[in-house]
Amino acid sequence: MTTTPTQYTRTAIALHWLIALLIFIAFPVGLYMVDLPLSPQKLKIISWHKWAGITVLALVLVRILWRATHRPPALPDSMSRIEKLAAQGAHHLLYLLMIAVPMAGWLMSSAKGFPVVWFGVLPLPDLIGKSESLAEFFEQAHEILAWLMALIVVVHAAAAVKHHFAARDGVLARMLPRLK
Amino acid sequence: MKILVTALAAAALALPAAAVEYGTLDPAKSSLAFTSKQMGVPVDGKFNKFKVALSFDPAAVQKASAGFELEIASIDTGSKEANDEVVGKDWFNAKQFPTAVFKSTSVKALGGNRFEVTGPLTIKGRTQNVTAPFTYKADGANGVFEGAFTIKRLQFGIGEGPWGDTSTVADDVQIKFRLVAAARK
Ligand code: HEM
Numbered sequence A: 001m002t003t004t005p006t007q008y009t010r011t012a013i014a015l016h017w018l019i020a021l022l023i024f025i026a027f028p029v030g031l032y033m034v035d036l037p038l039s040p041q042k043l044k045i046i047s048w049h050k051w052a053g054i055t056v057l058a059l060v061l062v063r064i065l066w067r068a069t070h071r072p073p074a075l076p077d078s079m080s081r082i083e084k085l086a087a088q089g090a091h092h093l094l095y096l097l098m099i100a101v102p103m104a105g106w107l108m109s110s111a112k113g114f115p116v117v118w119f120g121v122l123p124l125p126d127l128i129g130k131s132e133s134l135a136e137f138f139e140q141a142h143e144i145l146a147w148l149m150a151l152i153v154v155v156h157a158a159a160a161v162k163h164h165f166a167a168r169d170g171v172l173a174r175m176l177p178r179l180k
Numbered sequence B: 001m002k003i004l005v006t007a008l009a010a011a012a013l014a015l016p017a018a019a020v021e022y023g024t025l026d027p028a029k030s031s032l033a034f035t036s037k038q039m040g041v042p043v044d045g046k047f048n049k050f051k052v053a054l055s056f057d058p059a060a061v062q063k064a065s066a067g068f069e070l071e072i073a074s075i076d077t078g079s080k081e082a083n084d085e086v087v088g089k090d091w092f093n094a095k096q097f098p099t100a101v102f103k104s105t106s107v108k109a110l111g112g113n114r115f116e117v118t119g120p121l122t123i124k125g126r127t128q129n130v131t132a133p134f135t136y137k138a139d140g141a142n143g144v145f146e147g148a149f150t151i152k153r154l155q156f157g158i159g160e161g162p163w164g165d166t167s168t169v170a171d172d173v174q175i176k177f178r179l180v181a182a183a184r185k
Helices: A010-033 A040-069 A081-112 A132-167 A171-175 B002-012 B080-086
Strands: B022-025 B031-038 B041-047 B050-055 B065-071 B099-103 B106-111 B114-123 B126-139 B142-152 B172-183
Touching (some): A040 A081, A081 A132, A132 A171, B050 B172
Antiparallel strands (some): B022 B172, B031 B041, B065 B099, B099 B114, B114 B126
């Protein structure tokens, strides 16, 4: 006998908001830093950006494991089949992008010959050798995928707000218990 | 001819008694690289153009000498943006100081195939005495010299102004050299 839970676990909620916070920092910082002239400040900010992004990657792996072993609550029956599919599709795409965006960043760093040292302490292996053309490729991929992620995050958040104020079905409050 | 063959054979076995002197550098096989640390991240770079005057006889090390002259503008830091930056005033000021030079004052044997060279190193018009341990190995008719030493970039004024912040770019810079020189006939 399996029952579908009516709530997210505390761990799922914590992972969701921690990752969201890090993405909300990494994205604008990424946009800001690329146009800075070379300076110690720029090197610092790029490092912080990489640390935040690798942290997202690590947390997402934990999150996917958690998700695979802990069922999320079902979507309300008031949603149409299409709405449910769209919601699930967006969630899957977000999981993919939360891996693809930092991976593209890591691959770019390796290709540029600037290894990643997580928090300045833990050296990560270079995924690929130094290569100007691959660096160029992953830089583009990183930028495009990050924008795609931003777009889906906006849709995702808009849907959450609609659940709360239009449908009033308590879906947002499941991830944001304080709203109850 | 007979003497030369004997000398080469002896050099190949790296016998300390080999009376062979190395001189002409093979630029294609030689390299001059450095590693700096940015935010704890090791970043490799190299100099593409350098001249070396070398005289080394493993049997008479105390007479050995080495002189270096490298072209600052031939630096490759691994990124174009950084290459443009480091030739500027705050870094190497390559316009005013186009070369860095080293001249050995003494070479010492440390035992086995290990040696040590000491002498003044001048970069950006500033001179510091440096000591570099190195190894010597005979490879056919060539001598292979490999070593590494660490300099403090700020002692040479490399990276001044805002770049003086060593929490971003560390003061220590490791220099690695590999010189392949042919035996002098
Ligand atoms: C969730 C994670 C991440 C997000 C949302 C993100 C987002 C961004 C964005 C929006 C940019 C600006 C792109 C542009 O306008 O060109 C950027 C640039 C950059 N990111 Fe990320 N990033 C993430 C993770 C990472 C990771 C893990 C690394 C490396 C380990 C990384 C390395 C970089 C680098 C080096 C740049 C500058 C590229 C350049 O030189 O133009 N990022 N990132």
